[in-house]
Amino acid sequence: MHRRILIALVIAVVGAPAVLFAVGWLIFAVPSPDEATLKQISTISYADGSPMVRLVPKGGNRVRLPLQAIPPHVRDAVLAAEDRTFYTNPGFDLTGIVRAVGKQLTGGSGGGSTITQQYVKNVLVGNEFSLTRKYRELIVAVKVTQQLPKDEILRGYLNTIYFGRGAYGIETASQAYFAKPASQLTVSEGALLAGLIQSPTNWDPARAPDDARRRWEFVMDGLLDQDRISPGERRAARFPPTVAPSASTGWSSLDGENGHIADAVRAELSALGVDGTAIARQGLRVTTTIDPSRQRELVEAVREQVAGQPEDLRSAAVAIDPATGGISAYYGGDKGLGTDYAQVLKQPGMTFTPFAVLAGLLSDPPVDTRAISSSPGGATSCTVCDLRQALATSDTGLFSRLANLVGPPAVVDAARKAGITAVIDAPDASVALGVKEVTPLQLASAYATLAAGGVYHPPHLVSTVVDVNGNVLYQRPERAGEYRFSPETARAVAETMMSVPPLGGFELPQGQQAAVQPGTVGSRTYGQSNDAWFAGFTPVQAAVVWIGSDRNVPLLDQEGTPVTGIGLPSALWYRYMAGAVLDLGKADFPTFGQGDPDTGEPDLDASSPTGGTGWGGCPEVSGSERC
Incomplete structure (x- = not known):
């Protein structure tokens, strides 16, 4: 009995690997480098999974050189860096594979690999860290070794391996770095490129010169040890300078509006640790x-509104889902x-004033807005205005006074609570009027926080990241967001912005309410403007539109009329938001208290800091001087 068990164990130990190898030999084909290239190209999709763009490096269309066209000293440098026994080993390092498997089982990663294994892993199989990938790598490595001569494997490796800076293969790498x-690479330059292979992004000399030099020294010493260079050549060798990354290769940017989305996605992936x-x-x-x-x-909407306008006008627009912070639509210009x-x-001009209102509501105790509104405003049509009318009539004087009452730093702090991340130094009372710079994306994010009832969600484009094998590398967590201020406070700010839409001459479908604010940044030339904005939100969508120029000069439309917030930007905003209402449906703003049964306006109790004669109401005045 014991003998039978022992025989069974021996058969299992010896036979199981043989069976696994045989099965793998039958099911794992050797893909061509062209097939592998297509699999390596990353893609960006819309939220519904439909394709948007492909992230193709400029070196993605590899320049395949015959081995003879690659200088021998460059080949020797790669062998010295990656596999000094390449021409004598069987194509795979079984010890290295066992070591890598052991690390996988114990929670580690890595392990030594021959050039054949690297070629198989990085080009033919994939770079997933798993036992399945190691299993496939071993089978395909053996097949490749049997099917191809060593020179052919080395040629394939040198023409397809990734060197960083978007460069695949030695030819595009040479262009990227030198x-x-x-064919013109020196020994030192070849050694630098060879040293990059293990970690091309992290060891780029433009990013980590010390690490790049350390690897270069390692490769040069390897060339000396392998008798590929003389001691004199080693002593005379100098670390070679490289061109700046911006002057070499990179990603093939799209020349349309989606190019900006691709760039923004890459930046977000980098922040998430995906380099x-x-x-x-x-x-x-x-x-x-x-x-x-x-x-x-x-x-x-952008194309419709800018058609026929002066060529020097530039535009941007961002729309955000307030419930998640996800960017629903993004336009950074038509030239990617x-x-x-x-x-x-x-x-941002007056589109920043809602944060002064927010600062007043958040102050302790809240600012008495009736004291502010009892003073004559700026160039307005009424003698006494509340904040709602002041926004509608761009009463700059009232908001400057409000900023003084709460303190300019409080206005900045309120803007930060909402989502403005730009550096705002040394603010004074004019900060409430939008004299400090922000981006359209930041402003859309801050307005989305108001639309979300004071809950901040970081603006983002990336939802999920999956590798070619279907492994989920990143999944946007479903979190509730960060509570920044109360829903009542957010609703009160929105109330001050709800009388603006009729001034633009537009109405949203289905009677959808919107809280909006135009902004016009004056030019040095009287009566002219340098920047024009329109920003606002419904309960389910926040959007910001900016129109300006590259030269910071007065903006004129096709009729020669100054461009202001009420005009091109507002028309673009309403064109987009009308479609959003039709797509997403009408949504009601939250109300607090019983509200007016006829108008639907919330009952903002006068005893509260947002009382009816303060933030949301209009002071009673005599005669026709009514707000």
Whole structure:
């Protein structure tokens, strides 16, 4: 009996690996480098999963050189860096694989690999850290070793391996780092490139010069040990300078409006810890928060409104879902290769004044707005105005007084609570009038917080990230957001903004209410403007529109009329939001108390800090001087 058990154990120990190997040999084919290239290209999708763009590095269309066209000293440098026994080993390091498996089982990662294994892993199989991938890697490595001569494997490796800066293969890497073909690489330059292979993004000399030099020294010493260079050549060698990344290769940007979305997604992925190497190697599938219908509506709205306008006008627009902070639509300009105006700092004008209102509500005790509104305003049509009328008539004097009452730093703090992240130094009373710069994206985020009842959600584009094998690398957590101020406070701020829509001559479908605010930034030339904004929200969508120029000069439309917030920006905003209402449906703002049965206006009790004759109401005045 014991003998039978022993025999069974021996058969299991010896036979099981053999069976696994045989099964793997039958099911794992050797993909071509071209097939692998397609799998490595990352894609960005809309929220519904439909494709938006492909993230193709400029080196993605690899320049495949014959082995003879790659200088011998460059080949020797790569062998010295990655596999000094390449021409004598069987194509895989069984000890290294066992070590890597052991690390996987104990929670670690990594393990030594031959060039053949690297070629298989990074080009043919994928870079997923798993036992399944290691299993497939071993099988395909053995197949490749049997099917291809060593020179062919080395040629494939040198033409497809990733070197950073969006460069696949030695030819594009040579252009990326030295702005010349691989045939002209020196020994030192070849050694630098060879040293980058293990960690191309982290060891880029432009990013980590000390690490790059350490790797270069390692490769040069390896060349000396392998008798590929003489001691004199080693002593004379100098660490080579490289061109700046911005002057070399990178990602192939799209020349349309989606190019800015792709750039913003890459930046967000980087902040999440997904670097350029992962994007280049792992064939990521990135699902965004961009709603395809909302994006199409926004782009059409921009094109419709700017058609026939002067060519020097620039525009940006951002829409955000207040419930999540997800960016529903994004337009940074029609040239993806140029400036992303959705993230350019500009003075927001009166679109910043709601944060002065918010500061007054958040002050302890809340500012008595009746004391402010009892003083004559600026150039307005009424002798006495409350904050709602002051916003509607752009009464700058009242908001400057409000900023003085609460303190300019309190206005900045309120804006930060809402979501403004720009640096605002040395604020004075004029900060309430939008003299400090913010971006359209930041302003949309802050307005979304007001729309969400004081709950802040970080604005974001990335929803999920999945690798080519279907492994989820990132999933946006479903969290409730961060409570910044009360729903009553947010509703009271919104109340001050609800008399503006009729002034723009527009109405949203289905009687949808909106809280909005235009902003016009004056020019040095009297009566002219340099920036024009329109911003606002419904309960389910916050959107901001900016129109300006590159030269910060007076804005004129096709009729030669100054561009202001009420005009091109407001028309664009309403065009987009009308579609949003039709798509998403009408949504009611929250009310507190019984409210007026005829108008639906909330009952903001006069005894509260948001009382009817303060934030949301209108002081009783005689005659026709009514707000």
